[in-house]
Amino acid sequence: xxxxxxxxxxxxxxxxxAIIDRVDRGRIVVSGRDRATYLHGLLTNDITALQxxxxxxxxxxxxxxxxxxxLWVYELGDVILLTLALAxxxxxxxxxDQFLFSEDVQLGDVSRTFxxxxxxxxxxxxxxxxxxxxxxxxxxxxxxxxxxxxxxxxSQPAIALxxxxxxxxxxxxxxxxxxxxALLAALRASGAVDIDAAVADALRIEAGLPKFHxxxxxxxxxxxxxxxxxxxxxxxxxxxxxxxxxxVLHRGHGRVARKLxxxxxxxxxxxxxxxxxxxxxxxxxxxxxxxxxxxxxRPIALAYLHRDFLTPGTRVSVNGLEGVVTVLPFVNRPTx
Numbered sequence: 001x002x003x004x005x006x007x008x009x010x011x012x013x014x015x016x017x018a019i020i021d022r023v024d025r026g027r028i029v030v031s032g033r034d035r036a037t038y039l040h041g042l043l044t045n046d047i048t049a050l051q052x053x054x055x056x057x058x059x060x061x062x063x064x065x066x067x068x069x070x071l072w073v074y075e076l077g078d079v080i081l082l083t084l085a086l087a088x089x090x091x092x093x094x095x096x097d098q099f100l101f102s103e104d105v106q107l108g109d110v111s112r113t114f115x116x117x118x119x120x121x122x123x124x125x126x127x128x129x130x131x132x133x134x135x136x137x138x139x140x141x142x143x144x145x146x147x148x149x150x151x152x153x154x155s156q157p158a159i160a161l162x163x164x165x166x167x168x169x170x171x172x173x174x175x176x177x178x179x180x181x182a183l184l185a186a187l188r189a190s191g192a193v194d195i196d197a198a199v200a201d202a203l204r205i206e207a208g209l210p211k212f213h214x215x216x217x218x219x220x221x222x223x224x225x226x227x228x229x230x231x232x233x234x235x236x237x238x239x240x241x242x243x244x245x246x247x248v249l250h251r252g253h254g255r256v257a258r259k260l261x262x263x264x265x266x267x268x269x270x271x272x273x274x275x276x277x278x279x280x281x282x283x284x285x286x287x288x289x290x291x292x293x294x295x296x297x298r299p300i301a302l303a304y305l306h307r308d309f310l311t312p313g314t315r316v317s318v319n320g321l322e323g324v325v326t327v328l329p330f331v332n333r334p335t336x
Contacts, residue, residue, distance in 0.1 A: 017191055025085070031080075035079070044058050055072060055074035055161070057165075065241040065244025076150070081159070115174070116174050128140055128173060131186045135149055167200075223245065259305060263323040269321055272290070275318050296331070
């Protein structure tokens with residue numbers, strides 16, 4: 001069921017080291033002494049708690065609690081680096097600039113300044129540590145989730161970011177765009193192999209990680225996508241959209257109309273993305289991402305289902321394919 005080339009690339013990503021091109025990422029630098037407090041009032045997570053070398057996952061919401069984007073926030077010590085889907089970068093920049101008044105904050109679009117390559121897998125720290133100067137493998141391996149470290153590549157500045165949004169933990173290495181090809185060659189020479197989007201998707205879906213513009217969009221409330229434990233601080237002060245989140249969590253006991261769940265299928269056919277999920281002929285939701293899972297040896301999908309059908313083991317149908325509701329993640333892996 002799983003092609004040999006697909007399985008070999010998947011195995012490399014899981015057991016050794018694999019390269020994922022991060023060309024789809026937008027990057028914004030936020031500088032100035034008020035950068036943390038400014039972002040703290042806009043984003044869902046606790047930004048002021050970040051120390052140099054730390055980071056977090058967060059969301060930016062509308063006042064109605066719906067997602068403008070999700071993003072990763074890295075405190076580098078002198079600036080904060082934001083990474084997000086490239087398609088949302090201009091929107092975020094515009095909104096951040098819109099709310100700037102007297103704060104000492106400057107915004108910079110560095111999406112085309114840096115090139116980013118991710119290295120994931122059990123051997124990722126060793127490979128990245130070989131390629132980078134001032135970033136030995138033991139110190140990379142010691143980074144907490146979303147941690148970061150300044151380094152050098154070919155005697156030029158570089159940044160190593162600990163990442164887990166790929167499903168298989170590893171590091172994103174940022175270098176000047178002119179050094180991208182040299183970095184790629186060095187990673188390959190150190191033992192990392194390239195994997196394509198399909199294999200990267202399998203890793204992400206197995207880990208149950210939703211991706212913006214695939215499994216989340218501008219109508220999504222973070223609680224529907226299960227982001228509350230990773231992206232939302234329940235102890236910080238006000239942020240945009242907080243009233244909606246708190247109302248659902250406290251008055252509604254966390255119940256939302258729909259929820260992202262996993263679906264596991266028998267056979268070899270991968271369900272279509274965006275397909276209707278049915279129970280006894282009634283549509284109860286739709287799939288978002290789907291792939292074959294080499295770890296499970298069967299097709300899997302992420303899907304939003306009506307809240308009355310979330311119980312694991314519930315039998316469903318997708319275009320004639322029989323499946324069951326499955327607890328996420330499909331496959332448990334370490335986050336750092």
